[in-house]
Amino acid sequence: MNESRRGFLARVSGGLMAVAGARTIGSLVAPGEAEAYHFCGHTYTTDSCPHPTGLPRVDSRGKPLRARDGHRVDDLGRLVNVDGEPIDDDGRVLTDAEGAPLPPASRTPLCPAVGDRYGFPTQIDGSWYRCCGGHVRKLMDCCSYSRRRINGDGALTGYCYRGRRVFCVIYFQTNIPC
Amino acid sequence: MLSWLLVAAALAAGVTGAWSPCGFSMVDTLAPAGYAGRLRTTLVACATFTLGALAGGVATFGGLGLLGRALGAGGTGAATVAAVIAVLAAVGEARGLRIVPQVRRQVPESWRRVLPLPLAAGLYGVLLGLGFTTFILTFAVWALAAVSVALGEPALGALIGLAFGAGRALPVIALAPAAETDRGHAVHAAMAERPAILRSLRAADAITLAACALAIGVAPAQAASSHSSAAIALAPASDPATDGARLAWQVPGQTGRLRRGNGTTVALPGRDPAVGAGLVGWRDGDRLVLADPNTLAPITAYDAPGAGEFAFSAQWVVWRVGQTQILAQPRDRSRPPFAVSTVSAPRQLGRPALAGSTLVFHRAGRLGSEILTADLGAGTRRVLRRERRAQLLNPAFDGSRLLYVRSSATGQELRIGAPGARSDRTLYRTMPTARRDRGLEPGHGPHHQGYPGGRRPPVAPRPPQGVADTLWSTALGARAAYVTRLRRQGGHTSAVILRVPRS
Numbered sequence: 072m073n074e075s076r077r078g079f080l081a082r083v084s085g086g087l088m089a090v091a092g093a094r095t096i097g098s099l100v101a102p103g104e105a106e107a108y109h110f111c112g113h114t115y116t117t118d119s120c121p122h123p124t125g126l127p128r129v130d131s132r133g134k135p136l137r138a139r140d141g142h143r144v145d146d147l148g149r150l151v152n153v154d155g156e157p158i159d160d161d162g163r164v165l166t167d168a169e170g171a172p173l174p175p176a177s178r179t180p181l182c183p184a185v186g187d188r189y190g191f192p193t194q195i196d197g198s199w200y201r202c203c204g205g206h207v208r209k210l211m212d213c214c215s216y217s218r219r220r221i222n223g224d225g226a227l228t229g230y231c232y233r234g235r236r237v238f239c240v241i242y243f244q245t246n247i248p249c
Numbered sequence: 250m251l252s253w254l255l256v257a258a259a260l261a262a263g264v265t266g267a268w269s270p271c272g273f274s275m276v277d278t279l280a281p282a283g284y285a286g287r288l289r290t291t292l293v294a295c296a297t298f299t300l301g302a303l304a305g306g307v308a309t310f311g312g313l314g315l316l317g318r319a320l321g322a323g324g325t326g327a328a329t330v331a332a333v334i335a336v337l338a339a340v341g342e343a344r345g346l347r348i349v350p351q352v353r354r355q356v357p358e359s360w361r362r363v364l365p366l367p368l369a370a371g372l373y374g375v376l377l378g379l380g381f382t383t384f385i386l387t388f389a390v391w392a393l394a395a396v397s398v399a400l401g402e403p404a405l406g407a408l409i410g411l412a413f414g415a416g417r418a419l420p421v422i423a424l425a426p427a428a429e430t431d432r433g434h435a436v437h438a439a440m441a442e443r444p445a446i447l448r449s450l451r452a453a454d455a456i457t458l459a460a461c462a463l464a465i466g467v468a469p470a471q472a473a474s475s476h477s478s479a480a481i482a483l484a485p486a487s488d489p490a491t492d493g494a495r496l497a498w499q500v501p502g503q504t505g506r507l508r509r510g511n512g513t514t515v516a517l518p519g520r521d522p523a524v525g526a527g528l529v530g531w532r533d534g535d536r537l538v539l540a541d542p543n544t545l546a547p548i549t550a551y552d553a554p555g556a557g558e559f560a561f562s563a564q565w566v567v568w569r570v571g572q573t574q575i576l577a578q579p580r581d582r583s584r585p586p587f588a589v590s591t592v593s594a595p596r597q598l599g600r601p602a603l604a605g606s607t608l609v610f611h612r613a614g615r616l617g618s619e620i621l622t623a624d625l626g627a628g629t630r631r632v633l634r635r636e637r638r639a640q641l642l643n644p645a646f647d648g649s650r651l652l653y654v655r656s657s658a659t660g661q662e663l664r665i666g667a668p669g670a671r672s673d674r675t676l677y678r679t680m681p682t683a684r685r686d687r688g689l690e691p692g693h694g695p696h697h698q699g700y701p702g703g704r705r706p707p708v709a710p711r712p713p714q715g716v717a718d719t720l721w722s723t724a725l726g727a728r729a730a731y732v733t734r735l736r737r738q739g740g741h742t743s744a745v746i747l748r749v750p751r752s
Contacts, residue, residue, distance in 0.1 A: 108694075109696060110689065116698035116699060118696075118699075123658035124683060125685040126689070138686055138690070146638040146639070146657075147640060147681065147682055148682070148683030148684075149682055149717075155595060155615045157682075159717065160715075165742075166742055167487065167721060167722075167735060168488070168742060168743075168744035169499070169501060171557075173719060173721075174572075174597040174613035174614065175595050175615050176613070176638075176640050177616060177617050177637055178615065179637070179638055184638060223699055223701050224698075225699075
């Protein structure tokens with residue numbers, strides 16, 4: 072009787088430990104959407120790098136993309152085609168009143184542009200990946216030796232190396248499902 | 250001009266509202282002998298009433314401006330509707346017609362009994378300033394609402410609202426403190442017993458509304474500006490050119506037009522019009538024709554194969570070939586045409602502008618943009634302005650001042666300054682071409698950590714959904730600057746010319 076009671080208690084406590092352990096492990100590996108601040112996966116308060124259309128989505132080369140659909144945009148925020156010509160939402164080239172195409176504008180990688188704007192060198196150091204919107208997202212810190220971040224207060228180390236700190240953040244949405 | 254007329258109409262409409270049941274009630278309510286009990290309370294209540302009325306006016310008319318913007322208003326069609334409504338309202342006011350539709354509601358009487366009077370007065374002010382929550386005494390209220398929506402400019406709507414609120418407050422705060430004096434009684438009696446006063450005010454409403462309708466007809470819509478007012482001067486129209494006395498422009502898909510100094514407008518027998526040196530010019534195929542502006546009789550012509558937009562002065566004629574080359578030739582033909590600047594696509598050269606021997610134009614591409622000047626006589630060239638991540642476009646030059654468009658992700662500006670100046674003055678500012686997102690993903694909120702005072706800096710204004718405006722070609726007159734506004738909406742491009750006062 073005593074043995075069977077001990078056996079039962081052992082099974083119950085073992086089960087509870089297994090559940091607790093699973094939850095602990097789950098909390099370590101779960102995607103961090105719920106923890107994020109102004110966009111999925113970003114778990115700190117450093118703000119976005121200035122981006123022509125708002126959310127700091129970039130392509131694999133760090134150039135700006137429109138966040139909602141991943142379409143490339145120029146430094147003015149206009150949608151552009153592969154030749155850099157400004158286009159409308161239907162893909163037609165923007166023209167003047169006589170039908171001549173409007174001039175293309177620059178399309179600069181976001182992090183170096185931040186450096187130019189604020190007057191100190193910036194670069195992408197490390198990164199981290201999280202699952203966002205069903206795809207793997209690469210979260211990147213735009214790092215500098217500035218002690219202040221874009222918010223105006225003290226900068227954090229984040230994913231930056233060699234004494235650099237996070238000035239602002241950007242992300243690249245991969246096509247990898249998760 | 251239109252802004253001031255609308256302010257006058259709104260002020261008159263607000264004052265007319267004093268003859269409503271609520272207007273009369275307010276004078277009694279705020280009087281020192283009434284609920285206030287003493288003059289000091291009356292003065293405080295007058296202040297809160299005024300603030301409330303101003304806030305109410307801004308909420309209504311500014312909100313209607315926002316609604317108009319969201320609906321994509323601001324075009325000639327909407328402005329025409331607004332002008333027609335203003336005319337109808339003016340006729341109704343002039344004839345003293347009964348107001349329909351009428352709002353048969355009044356402010357709650359109990360507030361003045363249960364609330365501190367300054368608070369009640371402030372809330373009363375809000376309701377009266379809102380315009381459509383109580384009796385309406387003039388058609389101008391309806392007309393101004395329609396105009397606010399049609400122009401689609403929240404800033405202008407807010408200005409109308411301020412004027413309306415001020416008009417509603419003015420009679421009340423002028424009469425309430427003196428309500429118990431002989432003079433106050435006399436004024437109150439006159440208001441109540443002499444319909445001629447109200448008729449006179451409605452006549453004033455009619456005049457201001459008619460003036461607004463006229464101004465809207467000439468300048469159909471008002472554009473947003475944080476520096477000076479800009480109004481649509483011509484539509485459909487693009488590529489303005491002026492020498493001060495004359496204004497020429499291109500009607501998209503048609504020929505050019507010329508407005509002479511005496512106000513007459515004529516169609517030109519060619520495209521891409523230009524003015525200068527007392528002459529008018531147009532392009533007739535591959536020939537650039539210069540003519541007498543009064544008779545349009547050709548005086549001279551230049552062969553310019555492939556030419557598009559051009560400019561000329563007493564000494565030179567310059568033209569653009571495609572979007573990649575600018576050629577020049579002395580007016581006396583002492584030299585054959587020669588290339589001033591050539592680029593490879595997709596880089597583009599802009600429309601040339603000329604003052605004497607000084608040529609200015611833009612060069613824009615994926616590496617940035619710049620405004621260049623060339624001294625055609627000396628053969629020298631230099632960069633006047635350059636930016637990598639903003640576009641500097643379509644300069645105009647009158648010999649002393651440079652006018653150009655600066656376009657970035659945060660806004661578009663019409664700037665003016667001396668060619669060698671380090672900074673320029675912004676004559677007009679409007680939304681960027683592209684519409685930005687909220688900077689947040691759905692389901693996420695903004696955070697404020699680290700920002701001074703715990704507040705994020707404001708983001709740039711964004712255009713309405715589906716509307717992409719581009720400020721484009723410019724012209725510089727003695728008293729006003731002109732800029733083409735291209736609008737892409739629904740897959741079509743339309744063009745109007747905005748007029749912006751220089752001062």
